[in-house]
Amino acid sequence: MRPAWEQDFTQYVGARIPRLHRIARQLLGDSDRADDAVQNALTVLYQRWPRMREVQHLDAYVHTMVVRACLGDRRRWWARVQLWAAPPDTAAVADDPLVEQRMVVRAALRSLPEGQRTVLVLRYLCDLPVAEVARLLGRSEGTVKSQTSNGLRALRRALGQGDLTGVTSGGVG
Incomplete structure (x- = not known):
């Protein structure tokens, strides 16, 4: 080169x-x-x-x-090999008021099935449209939509709340 x-x-x-x-x-x-x-x-x-x-x-x-x-x-x-029960804590920035919220959301995301977690990250963290996520993952748009819906429902249950407003790229990252 x-x-x-x-x-x-x-x-x-x-x-x-x-x-x-x-x-x-x-x-x-x-x-x-x-x-x-x-x-x-x-x-x-x-x-x-x-x-x-x-x-x-x-x-x-x-x-x-x-x-x-x-x-x-x-x-x-x-x-797939995991040597500990939970990932070690990472250092948090003391000045960031959203650190605790991010940790809770990350834990809730880790509790989701792999497909739902992947679709939610691509749709909301990466802000990709349904068609692009479907193309990336080699799935139909209907599958991406249903995994998004099911994933959001499961995430709401895991977080114990009905509204995920504000839990997008700013709240997860």
């Missing part, structure tokens, strides 16, 4: 890696596995970078790569 392309790649990835990691962490429920999935996707992107000038919607393309890396991670047998 030419040095100018490497610089373009570094700038592109540097600007987008926090969002990509956040999406992967929500899909996988684990920061370390999210790091691995993002790194795997970016390794493939690096190998393809000289051809990426031809891609019209590069951000959507990279987003799809990360989602597929997350889905692939969940299919691996070793990804």
